[in-house]
Amino acid sequence: MHEVAAEAIDKINVVTQIFDANVWTMVGVVLLGFMGGTLSGFIGSGGAFLMTPGMMNLGVPGVMAVSANITHKFGKAMMGSKKHGELGNVDKKLAVFLLATAAVGIRAAVVVNGYFFEKLGKSGSSLYVSLFFVLTLSIIGYSLLKDALKSRKEPGAGPSEKLLNLSRKFQFKPLIHFKVANVHVSLVVLLAIGFCVGFMAGTIGVGGFIGVPAMIYVFGVPTVVAAGTELFLAMFMGAWGAFNYGMQGYVDLRLVLLLYAGSLTGIYFGAIGTHLVKELYIRLVTAVLIILCVVSRIFAIPEYLQELNIVEFSEGSSVMFEICSKIFLFGSGIMATFLILFWTFQAKAKKRASDLSFSHGSD
Amino acid sequence: MKKIILIDSIWDIRSPALQYALTAAKGTDTEIAGIFLTSDSTSKTFEDAEATLEAIKQEFAAGGITFSSYVTGPEPGAFIRRIDDLMPASLVLIGEANFTGEMKKGGASIEALKEKLTCPVTTAGNLAGAQAGKKAAKGINWGKFIMYAIGSIFMYGIFYPKIVTLNGSLFMKGTVLGGLAIMAVVIVHAWVWGNTTYILPKIFKLED
Numbered sequence: 001m002h003e004v005a006a007e008a009i010d011k012i013n014v015v016t017q018i019f020d021a022n023v024w025t026m027v028g029v030v031l032l033g034f035m036g037g038t039l040s041g042f043i044g045s046g047g048a049f050l051m052t053p054g055m056m057n058l059g060v061p062g063v064m065a066v067s068a069n070i071t072h073k074f075g076k077a078m079m080g081s082k083k084h085g086e087l088g089n090v091d092k093k094l095a096v097f098l099l100a101t102a103a104v105g106i107r108a109a110v111v112v113n114g115y116f117f118e119k120l121g122k123s124g125s126s127l128y129v130s131l132f133f134v135l136t137l138s139i140i141g142y143s144l145l146k147d148a149l150k151s152r153k154e155p156g157a158g159p160s161e162k163l164l165n166l167s168r169k170f171q172f173k174p175l176i177h178f179k180v181a182n183v184h185v186s187l188v189v190l191l192a193i194g195f196c197v198g199f200m201a202g203t204i205g206v207g208g209f210i211g212v213p214a215m216i217y218v219f220g221v222p223t224v225v226a227a228g229t230e231l232f233l234a235m236f237m238g239a240w241g242a243f244n245y246g247m248q249g250y251v252d253l254r255l256v257l258l259l260y261a262g263s264l265t266g267i268y269f270g271a272i273g274t275h276l277v278k279e280l281y282i283r284l285v286t287a288v289l290i291i292l293c294v295v296s297r298i299f300a301i302p303e304y305l306q307e308l309n310i311v312e313f314s315e316g317s318s319v320m321f322e323i324c325s326k327i328f329l330f331g332s333g334i335m336a337t338f339l340i341l342f343w344t345f346q347a348k349a350k351k352r353a354s355d356l357s358f359s360h361g362s363d
Numbered sequence: 364m365k366k367i368i369l370i371d372s373i374w375d376i377r378s379p380a381l382q383y384a385l386t387a388a389k390g391t392d393t394e395i396a397g398i399f400l401t402s403d404s405t406s407k408t409f410e411d412a413e414a415t416l417e418a419i420k421q422e423f424a425a426g427g428i429t430f431s432s433y434v435t436g437p438e439p440g441a442f443i444r445r446i447d448d449l450m451p452a453s454l455v456l457i458g459e460a461n462f463t464g465e466m467k468k469g470g471a472s473i474e475a476l477k478e479k480l481t482c483p484v485t486t487a488g489n490l491a492g493a494q495a496g497k498k499a500a501k502g503i504n505w506g507k508f509i510m511y512a513i514g515s516i517f518m519y520g521i522f523y524p525k526i527v528t529l530n531g532s533l534f535m536k537g538t539v540l541g542g543l544a545i546m547a548v549v550i551v552h553a554w555v556w557g558n559t560t561y562i563l564p565k566i567f568k569l570e571d
Contacts, residue, residue, distance in 0.1 A: 012535045016527060071545060075553025151478065239546060246545035249537030253526050253548060257518070264557045268564045280478045348569055351483065 011064070014122070015252045018059045025058050026258055032058075033072075033262025035333040040076070040263065041270025042277075042340050043286045048073065048205035049137055050289070050333050051259060052129070053297050057326050060255065061122040062129030063113045067245035068255035069205035074238030075256075076263060077231060090228045091180035091221070097187075098194040098211070098233055103240050105198025110244045113203060117250075123307035130297045130304065133204050140209050141290035148283035181221040181229070193218060201237050202244075208234060209290075266337070273340050276347035289336045296328035365393040368449050371458035372400045374415040376422060380458025380487040385428065387454070394429035396449050400460055404436030437461075439469025446476070455484040508562050514555035522548075 018025055032054040040047030048069050055065035117125035175184045197211040208230050215226035245251050274282065302321045305311045313321070369384045376382075384395045399416060401408045416432040423430035433449075435442050446455075455476060462472050470479070477484045526534070534541050534548075564570040 012530050071549055074546070075549040075557075078550065078553055242546055242549060243542040246534070246542030247537065247539055249535045249541065251534065251545050252530065253534055253545060254523065256549065257523055257526075257552060260552060260556055261519070264553070265560045265563060268561065269567075269569070272564055272569045278478060344569065345567075 011249055012252075014061060014064065015254055019254075021059075028058050029055065029255060029258040030262040031330075032333070033259035034266040035262070035337045036259070037076075037263030037266030038270040038273075038337045038340055039266075039286075039289070039333075041267040042273050043270075043282055047263070049133075049209070049293050050329070051263075052205045053133060053293055053300070054329055054333065055255065056126050056129065057296070057300065057329055061117060062126035063117040063245075064250050064252060064255070065126075066113060066129060066203065066205050067241075067248075067250040068252060068259065070201065070238055070241035070245060071251050071253075071256050072259045072263065073205065073234060074242045075260065076267065077235035077238050090232045091178050091225055092229075092232065093176075094178045094181055094185075094215075094219075094221070095229050095233045095236075097176065097190050098197060098229075099236055101191045101194030102198030102201070102233065102237050105195040105200075106202035106237060106241050107198075107244055108195075109199045109202025110241070110248060114248050114250070120308065123304045127301065127304035127308065129204060130301050134294050134297050134301070136200060136204070137206070137209070137290050138294045140213075141287055141294055143213070144283065144290065145287035148280065148287050151283070152280055178221075181215075181219070181225045183220045185219045189218065197233075198237060202241055205241075269344060270340060272348075273344035276351065277340070277343045281343065285336050285339065289332055292328050292332035296325045296332070299325035299328060365391065366449070366452040367393060367395050368446065368452045368455045369395055369397040369458065370400065370455065370460045371397065372402070372461045373459050374399055374412050374419075376419050378458055378487075380456055381419070383487055384456055385423070385426075388428050389426070393453070394431070395423070396452070397430065397432040398442070398445055398449070399432060399434050400442070400462075401434060401436050402461060404438070409434050409436075437463045437466055439466045439471040442466065442471045443469070446480075450480065450482075452482050454482060455480055457484070457486045459487075503562055503565050508559065511555055511559040515559045518552050518555060 032051050036047030036051040036054075039050060051072075052062075052065050052069045055068065056062055060068070113125065113129070116128040120127070171184075172186045172188045174187050176187055176190065177184050193210075193214045197214065200206060200210055201208075211230045211233060212226050215221040215229065221229070242251065299321050302311065302313060303318055303325075306313055306318060367384050367387060369380055371378055371380050373380075381397070384397075387393065388395050397416070399412055401412055412434045413432075416434070420430045420432065433445055435445055457473055457476075460473075466472070467475070473484070473486060533544050
């Protein structure tokens with residue numbers, strides 16, 4: 001009982017300690033929010049793959065970085081759903097089925113994340129989140145890059161049908177028909193995917209990166225419906241994640257509000273960029289950035305291992321690993337954000353010049 | 364001289380895409396090159412289309428607009444070659460173009476053209492939407508902005524410093540009430556701050 005109380009006090013003070021140690025950390029969180037928001041607006045979903053490890057680089061324990069991120073995601077998705085409702089590209093029935101097991105997946109992730117924090121402390125929690133991040137996002141980053149390079153060589157190439165054909169072999173009954181998406185999906189496959197999406201969202205705050213590809217490649221849902229349904233799903237998953245982490249006492253609202261300060265500024269610029277910048281650039285930026293974030297996390301892992309007394313490094317090596325991790329994450333994030341803003345403003349200027357010359361002539 | 368490449372399956376001077384191209388070309392030293400897609404490659408279809416397009420050409424010429432037209436069947440290779448021949452252009456405008464499944468596989472689709480071509484590629488539908496949007500745009504609503512900005516000042520100036528205290532008594536206590544309180548704060552804050560920053564793209568002239 002005494003230990004639990006001590007743990008609760010530690011959770012409450014950990015962010016205060018980080019901010020007191022270096023006031024600039026707060027600016028760092030706002031900057032992470034801005035980069036994550038811009039990316040999120042630009043690529044349609046995500047941003048968490050930058051914000052979660054970024055907060056961990058600033059010293060926030062893994063479980064608290066994930067909880068701040070998923071709570072932030074809830075409000076952001078709520079704002080996004082305003083626009084999304086107008087589009088009507090949502091299969092609500094599909095979202096409800098996915099949500100049923102995604103909620104279980106999130107709950108399981110909260111329990112596992114909490115277990116690592118309580119048993120192994122801040123470093124154990126960060127190590128678990130980092131390993132999960134590296135394992136899953138390296139596969140996703142590689143697939144996205146391969147897809148982007150393929151579409152550069154073969155413009156207009158549709159999504160690969162390999163996974164779709166494979167999933168057809170696992171069409172266990174009952175099959176459920178989804179009218180908007182116009183697909184039949186096995187209930188078993190549906191629930192399994194829902195759990196995975198929820199578990200991933202609950203563990204590293206990134207659910208859309210498997211939710212959308214799964215809907216497209218495994219269920220055969222049209223891309224536009226998959227993206228719309230994922231946004232709808234993100235709001236409820238974010239709310240459930242925020243509530244669960246909040247109920248465990250892991251959400252420090254200071255982190256969430258600082259993330260919002262940047263993200264809800266950047267998200268509008270990123271969203272405008274999607275209409276002005278070529279789709280291929282969007283895909284390439286996403287893929288390269290995810291891979292660089294994975295590299296950054298790989299450099300962060302030795303430090304956690306050392307803190308857990310699993311390995312030992314000289315002080316010089318530890319400093320080098322930490323610097324490399326920060327350079328890869330913040331460097332790639334700043335570069336990607338700069339590129340998005342540069343392309344957006346450049347495209348807008350070109351468009352304005354072209355509109356001007358055409359409208360001048362039509363008068 | 365500028366060039367607009369128009370891709371359409373409608374051979375009618377009243378087609379929206381042709382009308383947009385015409386408006387844009389008037390008095391701007393711009394020529395229009397139209398690629399007209401047919402649903403089959405029979406000589407009768409080609410002859411009918413060419414006859415209609417010839418009449419349009421005469422009408423455009425009377426208005427001082429250079430108009431050239433090319434009739435293409437549903438073969439992706441021929442279509443792409445035609446586009447390549449006509450490039451460079453200032454704009455590619457797509458009307459009611461029927462890109463068949465086979466054409467899309469061969470790289471003849473709106474998405475593929477957007478990726479392949481260096482000039483802007485847009486559709487008549489997008490232009491119509493943009494025009495409707497421009498009409499609907501009301502500019503910056505300063506009254507609303509000030510209201511949300513005051514809310515944001517409250518959230519960051521007054522509420523934020525109090526979080527440290529509230530964490531111990533409510534937010535991070537690990538209770539159901541704490542979880543619900545967090546959700547309530549997030550809803551209010553995202554709404555207030557999100558509506559405050561909504562104005563920024565307009566200030567930076569990225570939106571009308």
